[in-house]
Amino acid sequence: MAEPRDEKAEVRSGWPLYEVFLRGKRGLNHVHVGSLHAADAQMALHHARDLYTRRNEGVSIWVVAARDITASSPDEKDPFFAPSGDKVYRHPTFYDIPEDVPHM
């Protein structure tokens, strides 16, 4: 039985990683909840349903192959993010909003 076992080990390591995003009933946007292994996107969707919506958390699932995500590098943390750290005035909260402007 050594042969099939080896074969299985090979297949297992071949399943790529998918990132899972859920939208809850009252959530407006999909939020990253974790990752899983699956042979393809359809199976990833099934796995996501089975792993991440067991407690009635979601009404919509997105899965994305982890290899398709382009991420910022931790090495670039300072040049990327530090410059905005002292510029609170970029939030539009320093203006007096007239009474008759809706949806603000």
Add this chain to the structure above:
Amino acid sequence: MTNDDDFAAYQFLAQETEDHRWAFGTGFSDPLEGIDTSVPAGVDAAALAAYCLALGDDALIYSHRLQQWVTRMPELEEETALANIALDLLGQARLLLSRAGQAEGAGRDEDRLAFFRTEGEFRNVRLVEAADADFAELAGRLLVFSAWRLALFGELTGSADPVLAAIAGKGVKELTYHRDYAAQWVIRLGDGTELSHARMQAALAVIWPLFDELFRADAVAARLPGAAADPAGLRAEVDGVLDAVLGAATLDRPEGAPMAPVAGQTGRQGVHTEALGYVLAELQSVARAYPDATW
């Protein structure tokens, strides 16, 4: 600009709303809420009890067989998927056995029915008794079981017994997913490698002799016009689903003879295969060793 202003701005942005826990599950509901549990006039209570018992037994025994796969599945993700399915069926078993106890009116609750009946008193079909020899057999048996049970529950959503109709309504959504899950694997294995195809085909040959029994005439169902489903009437739908899946999976429908009834009797009459005894020994051992124990 002062530091106080800074602080106020951040506080405004960080302020909590009533939705701050939205990522947790909400909106749970009870499928039997507000349903009158008295047996409706015109429905034979004894037959209803026997009918619910049989449907509950199918789910209880099969759930136990699926639970035995936990820690043995090829992938962690699949293991959770299968545990979910086993739990769904256990939930169906609990509701159906409770309903059987209510309709019977002899004071037996779900636990009494699950843990203190002997093999000959179980009414499940023989399909759910054997342990699966491999993953292909698991996928094939789950496909046949869930395709059949989904067709059955689809009929029962219109049952004259409102409790049975509500249980079926809840079950239909669960079984639709189970069938989808199983079909997906049967197709992957059947239309996969030469080895997976051969093993999937071999698994179907093991399962198929138990297929015809699902559609045998049932004296209990016959006593419940309007409340139960005619087993023979489900065959066309189940055949259609299985043919579609097997076609996509490039698998042939096995042609072996059905497993014979014993003196005209099968699972629904309490005549079972050897495998059921092993399931019950494990399922009932704790309850029988410590009757009425609580925790």
